[in-house]
Amino acid sequence: MKEKYMKLFFVLSPILVLILLMYIILSGFDVYSVFLTIGVLLSCSFNLILLYRIFRPLKTISEQTSRMKDGDLTVSLECAGNNELGKIATSINSALEYLRTLLGLVTNEAAEVSKKSVEIASVSDGTSRDIRLISMAVAELASGAQETGAIAQNAASKTDQVSELAKSTAAGLESLLQITQQIVESVHQGSEAIGRSRNIVNEIAATAQYNVRLGGELKGKSQEVREIIKLINSITAQTNLLALNAAIEAARAGEQGRGFAVVAEEVRELANRSRHAAGQINEIVESMLSDIGHVVVAFETTQESLNTGVHTITEANDSFADIRSDIEKSRNKLQEVTLLADNQAEAAVDLMSTVHGVAAIAEQSAAATQTAAVSSEQMTVSVAQIANGTQQLSRLAGSLEQAVFRFHFSNTKTLRVGFEMTDKSVCYAGMEKFGQILHERTQGRYSLKIFHSAQLGTGLDMIQKLKEGTLEMTFPALPTLAGLDKRFMIFDFPFLFRNENIADYILHGPFARKLLNMLDQYGFYGLTFAESGFRNTTNSRHAIMGLEDFRGLKIRTMQNDLHIDTWKALGAEPVPLPFANLYNAMRLKEVDGQENPIATIYDDKFFEVQKFLTLTNHVYSPFILMYSKKLWDIVPVEDKPIIEQAAKEGALYTTKVNRKRKEDNLQALERKGMSIGQISPMEIANIQEVVKPVIDRYKNQIGKELVNELFTEIKKAEEKTV
Structure with missing residues (x-):
């Protein structure tokens, strides 16, 4: 602008001087015209100096402010003097300092907002994830609570049955206790009967043992008879041989020995009959010995069976004693169980009441967890909105920093x-x-x-x-x-x-x-x-x-x-x-x-x-x-x-x-x-x-x-x- 005015001044000044010279010439060089011309020339010179003093600081201000247009806020307007331009430059410098401070503050705050929003977004992301997990867990819990409610209702129904069953069990145990008492008495009677049976079997065993002994003695006597028969057979054989020898000698004697031959023949026949009778006796004795042997074996077997029976009866008696002891213990335990069953029946009634209460609480819990699930879902949405909002805030802060970056505060x-x-x-x-x-x-x-x-x-x-x-x-x-x-x-x-x-x-x-x-x-x-x-x-x-x-x-x-x-x-x-x-x-x-x-x-x-x-x-x-x-x-x-x-x-x-x-x-x-x-x-x-x-x-x-x-x-x- 300075150059424009200066050029205009230098163009108009010669024209004005030329006009004044023509005026002086035409006016015949009078004093007034000369002084007028000198005054105009002095005025033009003064204006020229004044314009120069005005436009030089304006040029400086223009050059420095043009840098501000490109975002350079490091400039400081230099304009000496206490005139209006100096005051303007000072005001602009103050404004620039304030602007630098303000933009610096904006930059720092934007950076801090950006940093905090990133931190919040990061925390929100983590929180969102945790809440999603909690939401799912609560949803699962709600589902579980509903199932628990159904189970509790079913359990309530079952406890009713358990209560009835407990009462029936208590009554059954009372009957069982009475039956057990009867069994104890029967076992006692059976034990006494076994004792009597053992005594009788012991007597039979003693008799059988005596019979075995007699059979053994009879077997011995029969053996003696057999020896006697053997002796008789030996005698008859010798007699028969002697009779044969006598007959031979009688035959040699002729007529004189005929009578002796008759006697010898009769003796031989008697010996044969004796041998035959001894054979029959031997057969009878052998048969008798065989029968006696069988009888002895039978007696021995009977004795062994009786001994086994006695042992078995003894064991049975011991077992009955153990059974009696166990039944006595069982009766005692059964009495305890009966008492417990009575208590269980009472507890079942209490349990039934408690389970019904649990069922009611489970229903309330299911409703509460369902509400919590809905709330957690809403919380998830809210946190997601917070995360999105903080992310948008972070981006806005980043964009603000970006916008401020076009201004330069330093070199x-x-x-x-x-x-x-x-x-x-x-x-x-x-x-x-x-x-x-x-x-x-x-x-x-x-x-x-x-x-x-x-x-x-x-x-x-x-x-x-x-x-x-x-x-x-x-x-x-x-x-x-x-x-x-x-x-x-x-x-x-x-x-x-x-x-x-x-x-x-x-x-x-x-x-x-x-x-x-x-x-x-x-x-x-x-x-x-x-x-x-x-x-x-x-x-x-x-x-x-x-x-x-x-x-x-x-x-x-x-x-x-x-x-x-x-x-x-x-x-x-x-x-x-x-x-x-x-x-x-x-x-x-x-x-x-x-x-x-x-x-x-x-x-x-x-x-x-x-x-x-x-x-x-x-x-x-x-x-x-x-x-x-x-x-x-x-x-x-x-x-x-x-x-x-x-x-x-x-x-x-x-x-x-x-x-x-x-x-x-x-x-x-x-x-x-x-x-x-x-x-x-x-x-x-x-x-x-x-x-x-x-x-x-x-x-x-x-x-x-x-x-x-x-x-x-x-x-x-x-x-x-x-």
């Missing part, structure tokens, strides 16, 4: 990075390290502001901010970028990396740089990769040692076709499910297991509902730290290498922290009771063959050339890390 340039992970994540630790390194190496010219926990929106929201140039950096996982470009699905291939060393070789080598360069076409500059870690498998059924152990397992997975097809190839049953529903699904056995990095398994307390952890390392999950292309292009050339190197070192620190936490978490999980195992290299090779068709199927979507290049790089890495 330090603040870069911003946003991501969805919390301030407890490895991403946050890595970005803190990035900020420290950046601040040190630029000697305070740069600082880093971290927006975590989705303070600036979802991952896609922050990616859009990078495109628009309203945010410098974000830290998305590759599945988020896969929505922009399928080629970023490449690390979702299963069982790519044998170990972390091979993953490091790929993520910090030429192949990774090639992937980062792909971001240029979408308006981003890829700074570096960082590690989230391997995904591992947990389940509640059995340890996974090989391919066969996957079969039939219901595994929760993300809504990712490549992941789903991989689990199907392994023989498992993939169940796509939102992460928020995972814990409860495992608790209710709706799924057998899941797959996530170790940190997630520990932080979300999956050890409470999962027994077996297998270090399958089946998918490697990296992050990409990327910069807005619009904002990167205006970064001073000398600062770009510093920013990029600091980012890489921060990413490496992320990897370091992640691996340290992994080891700590594994030890903690083992202490919590999880069984931790691994799959052998041979089984891994078998599994890789099984999932190879899945990789071949997705090669076309990702790009065969890119996939083949990755596998070539992996092979190189394996050769170098052997």
Whole structure:
């Protein structure tokens, strides 16, 4: 504006002087005209000086205030003097100081609100989860209370029956006690009868023993008779022989011995008759001896039977004594039981009254738990609304901080990075390290502001901010970028990396740089990769040692076709499910297991509902730290290498922290009771063959050339890390 007025003044001044000179000439150089001309010239000179003194500070003010238009509040208007312009400059400086203080306060308060809202959102999420569990437990309790009420009603009915049964039992026991008394008396009478029988049998046994003795004596006498008969037979044989000899001698004597021969013949006949009679007697005696032997054997058998009978009767008598003793004891116990039965009958009446009371209480409890279930459901909704509200508040606070960031309070340039992970994540630790390194190496010219926990929106929201140039950096996982470009699905291939060393070789080598360069076409500059870690498998059924152990397992997975097809190839049953529903699904056995990095398994307390952890390392999950292309292009050339190197070192620190936490978490999980195992290299090779068709199927979507290049790089890495 100053230049415009000055030019106008210099154009008009010569014209005015020329007009005055013409006026002097035409007026004949009179004194009045000369003085008028001199006055006009002096007036013009004074005005020129005055304009210069006015417009010089105005130019300074204009230049400095133009910086304010771009958000630079570090300016301070310099205008010497105590005139109006000086007062204006002083007022503006005061306003700027107040504005700086106000915006600083707004920034600090917005940051604090954002921080607190994130904390509240985090607590609300945890509370929401706990309340969901409580709600489910209360619902189960309500269901159980209803069942308890039904059971109590049934029990009340049963106790009525028990009461009647107890009364009947008491009456039956009284009858049984009377019968037992009769049995005791009968046993006593039986015991006396057995005693009498034992005496009679003892007498019979004595008689039988006497008969056996007599039979033995008779047998002895018969033996003597047999000896006598033998003697008679011997005598008759000798007599017969003598008679024969006499007959022979008589025959020799002739007529003189005829009379002697007759006598000898008669003697011989008498001997024969005697021998015949002795034979008959012997037969009779032998028959008698046989009969006597049988009689003796019969007597002996009878005696043995009688002895056995006596012994048996004695044992029976002893048994009857024991029975009598036992029955006496039983009667005593029965008396006690009868007394208890009477008491039980009385208790059954009390129990019946109590159970009816319990049934009534159970009905009230069921109604109360039902009300509690409804209340807990409402509480769940309320907490969810609080969580959503705090998340929205966090985002509003983040947006407010974003808006304030266009104003500069100091000469330090603040870069911003946003991501969805919390301030407890490895991403946050890595970005803190990035900020420290950046601040040190630029000697305070740069600082880093971290927006975590989705303070600036979802991952896609922050990616859009990078495109628009309203945010410098974000830290998305590759599945988020896969929505922009399928080629970023490449690390979702299963069982790519044998170990972390091979993953490091790929993520910090030429192949990774090639992937980062792909971001240029979408308006981003890829700074570096960082590690989230391997995904591992947990389940509640059995340890996974090989391919066969996957079969039939219901595994929760993300809504990712490549992941789903991989689990199907392994023989498992993939169940796509939102992460928020995972814990409860495992608790209710709706799924057998899941797959996530170790940190997630520990932080979300999956050890409470999962027994077996297998270090399958089946998918490697990296992050990409990327910069807005619009904002990167205006970064001073000398600062770009510093920013990029600091980012890489921060990413490496992320990897370091992640691996340290992994080891700590594994030890903690083992202490919590999880069984931790691994799959052998041979089984891994078998599994890789099984999932190879899945990789071949997705090669076309990702790009065969890119996939083949990755596998070539992996092979190189394996050769170098052997």
